[in-house]
Amino acid sequence: MIESSGRNPAEEAGESQHEAFGRDVTLTEFIIGEQRKVPHATGGFTALVNDIRLACKRIGNAVGKGPLDGIAGKTGTINVQGEQQARMDVVANDLFIRTTEWGGSLAAMVSEELDDVYVVPDRYPRGRYLLAFDPLDGSSNIDVNVSVGSIFSVLADPEPDAPPGPASFLQAGRRQVGAGYAIYGPTTMLVLSFGRGVHGFTLDREIGEFILTHPDLRIPTATSEFAINSSNARFWEPAVERYVDECLAGHSGPRGKDFNMRWVASLVAEAHRILLRGGVFLYPRDERAHGRNGKLRWLYEANPIAFLVEQAGGRASTGDGPILDLEPTSIHQRTGLVFGSTEEVERIERYHRDHNVRPFEAPLFNARGLFRDAG
Numbered sequence: 464m465i466e467s468s469g470r471n472p473a474e475e476a477g478e479s480q481h482e483a484f485g486r487d488v489t490l491t492e493f494i495i496g497e498q499r500k501v502p503h504a505t506g507g508f509t510a511l512v513n514d515i516r517l518a519c520k521r522i523g524n525a526v527g528k529g530p531l532d533g534i535a536g537k538t539g540t541i542n543v544q545g546e547q548q549a550r551m552d553v554v555a556n557d558l559f560i561r562t563t564e565w566g567g568s569l570a571a572m573v574s575e576e577l578d579d580v581y582v583v584p585d586r587y588p589r590g591r592y593l594l595a596f597d598p599l600d601g602s603s604n605i606d607v608n609v610s611v612g613s614i615f616s617v618l619a620d621p622e623p624d625a626p627p628g629p630a631s632f633l634q635a636g637r638r639q640v641g642a643g644y645a646i647y648g649p650t651t652m653l654v655l656s657f658g659r660g661v662h663g664f665t666l667d668r669e670i671g672e673f674i675l676t677h678p679d680l681r682i683p684t685a686t687s688e689f690a691i692n693s694s695n696a697r698f699w700e701p702a703v704e705r706y707v708d709e710c711l712a713g714h715s716g717p718r719g720k721d722f723n724m725r726w727v728a729s730l731v732a733e734a735h736r737i738l739l740r741g742g743v744f745l746y747p748r749d750e751r752a753h754g755r756n757g758k759l760r761w762l763y764e765a766n767p768i769a770f771l772v773e774q775a776g777g778r779a780s781t782g783d784g785p786i787l788d789l790e791p792t793s794i795h796q797r798t799g800l801v802f803g804s805t806e807e808v809e810r811i812e813r814y815h816r817d818h819n820v821r822p823f824e825a826p827l828f829n830a831r832g833l834f835r836d837a838g
């Protein structure tokens with residue numbers, strides 16, 4: 464049974480959390496309030512969120528020390544994604560596993576930093592949930608002191624009596640029980656959804672607790688801010704090219720208004736900005752050999768962010784339609800991702816339909832064609 468629930472008692476009574484408690488609301492109070500709404504809840508999901516919170520505090524603490532703790536820089540090893548691992552990636556991965564595996568809520572985990580499914584060792588009780596996570600997203604930003612984060616997705620174990628494996632995780636994102644991220648920026652925040660709204664909590668370092676500071680985040684339906692890595696422009700599909708060209712044309716172009724652009728190269732920072740003030744993010748598939756399925760990882764980047772975005776009233780898409788409706792086929796699969804203000808995402812989907820021939824699938828782009836992979 465899924466224990467995530469909806470609105471807490473204060474919200475049901477039409478009061479703000481603050482009025483109901485007469486003071487700041489802590490994350491502990493919030494998640495226990497959520498649990499009390501679910502008849503027969505065992506506390507397993509609450510315990511898991513509690514451990515995820517601690518993992519994020521530990522990672523935030525390590526990240527906050529920067530070069531002072533001697534774990535800055537690269538390990539010299541390459542992860543399953545073919546990317547250079549930062550030392551902090553490895554530390555964060557370890558902290559995530561060690562802080563969550565023991566509690567009895569989890570059966571298995573998938574991480575960006577591990578090739579295979581991590582099955583919770585027999586010495587701990589087996590739980591009913593699966594955790595997919597990116598322990599340190601945007602880690603190329605670490606050395607230059609720009610915001611990074613941790614992203615997580617919680618699924619119910621579909622076959623609690625069978626050994627968990629990759630197939631257990633290959634569920635449509637809409638089946639997520641909960642999802643969220645921690646952002647390690649000027650402040651450390653946790654932003655979560657258990658399926659009824661998105662709520663943001665800021666770490667009060669003096670008392671060591673996350674405080675509800677951003678209840679019920681909503682993404683405005685319209686925006687004039689977009690985010691894309693335009694150094695990839697020459698590899699884009701026509702739909703993306705058209706969308707960005709029209710934004711850049713500004714006031715005198717077909718959109719009739721000026722747009723602003725941002726690119727942090729940290730998905731968490733990008734998602735956080737969009738949840739707080741709107742906007743649209745694109746990391747589309749493109750014609751490069753390694754770009755044809757997109758860049759972002761489906762299970763532990765795209766799905767949890769898409770879940771939060773939809774819960775906040777926005778839209779998240781592969782470019783062709785809602786990503787949460789689709790089932791991934793492997794645990795480290797990549798996908799194109801477009802998310803944010805609904806009107807813009809729908810427009811981008813329309814452009815994909817209008818230009819639905821993917822040029823790099825045409826014969827000239829095949830291995831022996833005129834246009835070889837740009838690599």
Ligand code: F6P
Nearest residue numbers: 600601602692728729730731759
């Ligand atoms: O997937 C890792 C990641 O760092 C994301 O956080 C970010 O959105 C993206 O890659 C940045 O990619 P690029 O370096 O191609 O701009």
